[in-house]
Amino acid sequence: MQTIKVGISACLLGDEVRFDGGHKRSAFCTDELGRHVEFVKLCPEVGIGMPVPRPTIRLEQRDNGVRAIVPKTGEDVTQRLEDFAARAQGHLAQISGYVLCAKSPSCGMERVKLYNPENGHARKEATGIFAAQLQQRYPALPLEEDGRLNDPMLRENFVMRVFVYAAWQGLPEPISKADLLAFHTSLKLLLLAHNQQVYRDLGRQVAQQQDMTAAFLKSYIETVMAALAQPATRANHTNVLQHIQGYFKAALSEDQRAELTEAILAYRQGIEPLLVPLTLLRHYLREFPNEYLAGQRYLNPYPKDLKLRYGL
Incomplete structure (x- = not known):
C-alpha cells in the first residue's frame, strides 16, 4: 500500500x-x-x-520586494x-x-x-x-x-486533494495513455462537482492527446488540482448525485427511487448533509454493482473514518 x-x-x-x-x-x-x-x-x-x-521576523515591503526582516537587529533573512x-x-x-x-x-x-517600514502600518496581504x-x-x-x-468544507477539500494527488504520484512511470485515461476516468464525477468547464475541457484533451509529454502531463495535473481546489457547490453536488441516480433508474423500485430523490432534494435544500444521499447511493451500488461508478473517487475520496462529509 x-x-x-x-x-x-x-x-x-x-x-x-x-x-x-x-x-x-x-x-x-x-x-x-x-x-x-x-x-x-x-x-x-x-x-x-x-x-x-x-x-520575531516580520515581512516588510521594500524597494526590492517583500523581505523577511528581524526588527530587533534589522537582519534580512x-x-x-x-x-x-x-x-x-x-x-x-x-x-x-x-x-x-x-x-x-x-x-x-x-x-x-x-509592514510599511516607514510608518509601521501593516496590511494583511x-x-x-x-x-x-x-x-x-x-x-x-x-x-x-x-x-x-x-472549516469543514476547507478541511474536506484539502484532504480530498491530498488523496487525489497521492494517486497521481502513484501512477507508474512513464505514464501511458491507458494509465492517464484510467486516472482521469476515476476523477470525472469529482471534476463535475467542482468545475464543469474543466470537466468538459480536460475530457477532450485527454481523449485527443497521443503523446504523454512531460509538458502535457504537468499542465494536466496542475489544471486538475486547481479545479478541485474550487469549492463544490450544493447545485453541482446535486447535479452529480442526480447523474449517479440515473445509473440505478431501471434497478430501483418506485419507492426506492422516490426515497433517493427525496434525499437528494433534501441535501439541495440544506436540510440533510451530503452524507445522506451518498450513503443511499453507496448502498445501491453494493446491491446493483456498476464498474464505472465503483471506480469513481467521488463516492469514496478518502478513508471513511475521517468523517469529513458529515458537515457538508
Missing part, C-alpha cells in the same frame, strides 16, 4: 519551535489525519539556524529562507500536500501582515517566504493552513 506523505510546519505537530518557544499543535492533524499519512515536518526558521526562542526551501526539495519530493502555520512570516499561506517558495516550486501541490482546517 502506498504511504502518503504530507509536509507540515513542525509546530503544528506539537514541536516547541515557535519564536516564543511554544507550539500550535493541530488536533486534527495529529489525532485524525495522522492515522492515514506520514508527516514530514519542517520549521524553516529553525532550519536556517535561528534559535528557540528567537527574535529572506535569502536564507529561500535557500532553505531549495535545500528541502529532497525531503519534499514525494509529499502529497502541505499543512502550513497560519500568519507566520515564513509559513503563512495568505493574509500575513506586510502577504504570503510567508517559505510558503511562497512551495507555491512556486510545486504549483499542483495541495496547500492549506491550520486555521482554515477548522
Whole structure:
C-alpha cells in the first residue's frame, strides 16, 4: 500500500519551535489525519539556524520586494529562507500536500501582515517566504493552513486533494495513455462537482492527446488540482448525485427511487448533509454493482473514518 506523505510546519505537530518557544499543535492533524499519512515536518526558521526562542521576523515591503526582516537587529533573512526551501526539495519530493502555520512570516499561506517600514502600518496581504517558495516550486501541490482546517468544507477539500494527488504520484512511470485515461476516468464525477468547464475541457484533451509529454502531463495535473481546489457547490453536488441516480433508474423500485430523490432534494435544500444521499447511493451500488461508478473517487475520496462529509 502506498504511504502518503504530507509536509507540515513542525509546530503544528506539537514541536516547541515557535519564536516564543511554544507550539500550535493541530488536533486534527495529529489525532485524525495522522492515522492515514506520514508527516514530514519542517520549521524553516529553525532550519536556517535561528534559535528557540528567537527574535520575531516580520515581512516588510521594500524597494526590492517583500523581505523577511528581524526588527530587533534589522537582519534580512529572506535569502536564507529561500535557500532553505531549495535545500528541502529532497525531503519534499514525494509529499502529497502541505499543512502550513497560519500568519507566520515564513509559513503563512495568505493574509500575513506586510509592514510599511516607514510608518509601521501593516496590511494583511502577504504570503510567508517559505510558503511562497512551495507555491512556486510545486504549483499542483495541495496547500492549506491550520486555521482554515477548522472549516469543514476547507478541511474536506484539502484532504480530498491530498488523496487525489497521492494517486497521481502513484501512477507508474512513464505514464501511458491507458494509465492517464484510467486516472482521469476515476476523477470525472469529482471534476463535475467542482468545475464543469474543466470537466468538459480536460475530457477532450485527454481523449485527443497521443503523446504523454512531460509538458502535457504537468499542465494536466496542475489544471486538475486547481479545479478541485474550487469549492463544490450544493447545485453541482446535486447535479452529480442526480447523474449517479440515473445509473440505478431501471434497478430501483418506485419507492426506492422516490426515497433517493427525496434525499437528494433534501441535501439541495440544506436540510440533510451530503452524507445522506451518498450513503443511499453507496448502498445501491453494493446491491446493483456498476464498474464505472465503483471506480469513481467521488463516492469514496478518502478513508471513511475521517468523517469529513458529515458537515457538508
